[in-house]
Amino acid sequence: MTGLRLAATTSVLVAIGVEVLTTLPGIGHMVMESQQAGASARAYAYILTAGPSATRSPARQFAEHRLLRWRRRPTDEE
Numbered sequence: 092m093t094g095l096r097l098a099a100t101t102s103v104l105v106a107i108g109v110e111v112l113t114t115l116p117g118i119g120h121m122v123m124e125s126q127q128a129g130a131s132a133r134a135y136a137y138i139l140t141a142g143p144s145a146t147r148s149p150a151r152q153f154a155e156h157r158l159l160r161w162r163r164r165p166t167d168e169e
Contacts, residue, residue, distance in 0.1 A: 096151070
């Protein structure tokens with residue numbers, strides 16, 4: 092599950108980076124358009140919402156809980 096978590100985060104960051112460098116539609120393209128339009132607050136909002144959505148997805152947490160029932164949950168949730 093640790094590898095899956097790292098791979099998911101890395102893949103989202105790479106996808107956003109590719110969207111920034113190309114004209115593919117997506118959150119990276121929206122960040123670039125916001126920066127070019129001078130709307131830095133909107134660009135930061137896109138960046139700040141992209142990070143947690145990749146690392147803390149409810150689907151990932153659900154799958155981890157179902158697949159690793161034998162594992163004790165830490166006292167402080169990730």
